[in-house]
Amino acid sequence: MNQQRSTARKTGMVSCSCCHLLCRHTPAPAFCPRCGARLHSRKPESIARTWALVIAAIIFYIPANIFPVTHTTSLSGVQSDTILSGVIYFIHSGSWPVALIIFIASVLVPLVKILILILLLISTQFRWQWRPVERTRLYRLTEAVGRWSMLDIYVVTILVALVHFGKLANISAGSGAVYFAAVVVITMFAAETFDTRLIWDSLGVHHDREE
Amino acid sequence: MTKEHFIACHECDLIHRLPDVPVGGAARCLRCDATLYRPRKDSLNRTLALAIAGIILFVIANTFPFIGFTIQAQIRETTLATGIYELYQQNMGFIATLVLITVVVIPFVSLCSLLYILIPLQRNRVPKFLAPVFRLYLFLKPWGMMEIFMLGILVSGFKLIKMASIIPGLSLFAFSILILVLSTIMTTLDEHIIWEKIDYP
Numbered sequence: 001m002n003q004q005r006s007t008a009r010k011t012g013m014v015s016c017s018c019c020h021l022l023c024r025h026t027p028a029p030a031f032c033p034r035c036g037a038r039l040h041s042r043k044p045e046s047i048a049r050t051w052a053l054v055i056a057a058i059i060f061y062i063p064a065n066i067f068p069v070t071h072t073t074s075l076s077g078v079q080s081d082t083i084l085s086g087v088i089y090f091i092h093s094g095s096w097p098v099a100l101i102i103f104i105a106s107v108l109v110p111l112v113k114i115l116i117l118i119l120l121l122i123s124t125q126f127r128w129q130w131r132p133v134e135r136t137r138l139y140r141l142t143e144a145v146g147r148w149s150m151l152d153i154y155v156v157t158i159l160v161a162l163v164h165f166g167k168l169a170n171i172s173a174g175s176g177a178v179y180f181a182a183v184v185v186i187t188m189f190a191a192e193t194f195d196t197r198l199i200w201d202s203l204g205v206h207h208d209r210e211e
Numbered sequence: 212m213t214k215e216h217f218i219a220c221h222e223c224d225l226i227h228r229l230p231d232v233p234v235g236g237a238a239r240c241l242r243c244d245a246t247l248y249r250p251r252k253d254s255l256n257r258t259l260a261l262a263i264a265g266i267i268l269f270v271i272a273n274t275f276p277f278i279g280f281t282i283q284a285q286i287r288e289t290t291l292a293t294g295i296y297e298l299y300q301q302n303m304g305f306i307a308t309l310v311l312i313t314v315v316v317i318p319f320v321s322l323c324s325l326l327y328i329l330i331p332l333q334r335n336r337v338p339k340f341l342a343p344v345f346r347l348y349l350f351l352k353p354w355g356m357m358e359i360f361m362l363g364i365l366v367s368g369f370k371l372i373k374m375a376s377i378i379p380g381l382s383l384f385a386f387s388i389l390i391l392v393l394s395t396i397m398t399t400l401d402e403h404i405i406w407e408k409i410d411y412p
Contacts, residue, residue: 005241006226008219013226015219018346019406022217022226033411035342090369098369101362136222136243143353150313150356154363157310159370160301161294162280162287169282169374173303181306188353200223200243 007200014039043195047125053190054117060182061110067176069156074169082176083107083152105151106180113142113149113187120194127202136196143191149184153177220245254401259329261399265392266322271385273315278364279378280371288380291315310360317355318393324348325396328405337408345405358390 008015014025018037023030030039068080081089083106090099116138123135156177163171218229222245229248232238237249251257276288289297291314298307324344331338338344364386368377 007224008226009224011226013219015221015224017221018349019342019402020218020221021406022219034406034409035346037346093373095369098366101366132223133243136245139222140245147353147356148359148362150359151363151366153306154310154314154356154360155366155370157294157298157306158278158289158363158367160303161289161297162278162367162371163374164287164297165282165285168285172301173298173306178303178305181309185309192353196222196243197224200225 007197009041009197009201014041017043042197042201043193046193046195046198047121049193050117050190051121053186053193054114054121057110057114057183057186057190060179060186061114064176064179064183067179068174069152069177069180070159071172071174072163072169073167073171075167080174083180086152102152102155105148109145109149110183110187113146113191116142117187117190117194120199124198124202129203132199132203135199139191139194139196139199146184146188146191149187150181153181153184218247220247248403249401250403251399251401254399254404255329255333257399258325258396259333261392261396262322262325262329265389265396266326268385268389268392269319269322272382272389275382275385276380277382277386278368278380280375281378282375286378288378290382313354313356314360317351318357321348321351321355325400332405332408341405342409345402349402355393357386357393361386361390 008022009025012025014023014030015021016023016032016035016037016039019032019035021032021034023032023039025039025041031037032039065083068082069086070081072079072081083102087099087103087107090096090102120135120139123130156173159171160173163169216229217226219226220240220243223240223243225240225242227238227241227247230238232248232250234250234252238247239245240247273291276290279286279288281287295307295311295315298310324347327344328338328341328348364383371377
């Protein structure tokens with residue numbers, strides 16, 4: 001595959017974001033002739049929108065970790081658990097693998113995802129030439145793992161549905177769960193609005209992968 | 212050489228001439244290593260078979276309780292719908308809606324849209340609204356989270372096993388197979404083939 005290297009944008013083309021058809025770029029708003037999606041050379045206002053969503057996610061991340069996600073009523077009283085105390089509960093009860101799964105899905109993934117998005121946003125905004133392949137790979141990682149943070153929300157749903165025995169045993173959802181769900185949804189949207197092609201726009205087309 | 216044989220990498224915008232890729236291989240971007248195209252073996256038939264199996268399993272998974280729980284001779288079983296309703300009753304409307312959408316509505320709509328697309332295509336007919344329906348499917352794809360819900364069932368089981376005994380419900384088996392079916396669909400569906408069925412000016 002040795003050919004003249006150029007990007008779609010430089011040759012006056014637009015790649016359809018949905019069906020990947022290569023179309024001619026027109027100044028007026030255009031739609032893909034094949035699938036009907038709006039054509040954009042780059043995702044519109046990508047950096048500003050992603051920043052807005054990342055900042056919103058950071059704001060929600062704080063109450064998500066401070067407020068309890070579950071209230072457990074038993075004969076010994078009411079116990080409120082935050083995300084982190086839920087992890088600690090599993091460590092104490094000896095279920096290491098479960099503690100690890102919850103820790104990765106609910107604590108590590110959202111945090112790492114927000115940090116990676118900030119790194120990508122800053123590096124793109126200041127047109128860093130630094131390690132574009134690795135930065136694109138980081139983006140792919142955040143896109144792939146972000147959804148797994150929903151795990152805790154599903155656990156809460158199932159616990160609330162099942163444990164419903166009046167004063168004997170009862171689990172209800174806490175407000176932390178709502179904020180946490182918001183963090184997951186917002187960071188998923190943030191990853192979707194970020195455009196990796198912006199990472200590459202500041203580089204020359206000659207920056208090829210080593211063969 | 213026509214325009215369709217050229218493709219711009221969706222992650223870095225570099226233009227490539229799309230080579231002939233054998234089944235099992237993948238075309239990757241020379242610059243950023245993104246997967247440009249990965250042809251699948253017998254894509255239409257296999258995906259259709261999986262989608263039919265998926266819709267049957269979906270109905271079973273949602274009609275029977277997926278987990279039961281006994282405490283001091285009281286038995287409690289829950290289906291997905293009752294769990295969501297319970298959350299809604301506790302003024303957790305946002306979470307209830309989110310769970311409903313990601314675990315029930317989106318997997319169902321995705322499976323239906325695949326059937327709508329694949330049944331006619333398998334008979335060499337192009338369905339009328341192929342483009343918008345397939346766009347809907349691709350748009351919903353990241354938001355269907357059944358496999359994560361399955362992991363949620365396992366984790367909740369671990370949490371409850373200290374309190375009482377857990378009875379796996381009938382739909383748990385349907386759920387398990389369904390997530391296998393859904394994840395296999397991701398690897399058998401060849402988006403490129405479907406888009407190529409559309410005539411455009």
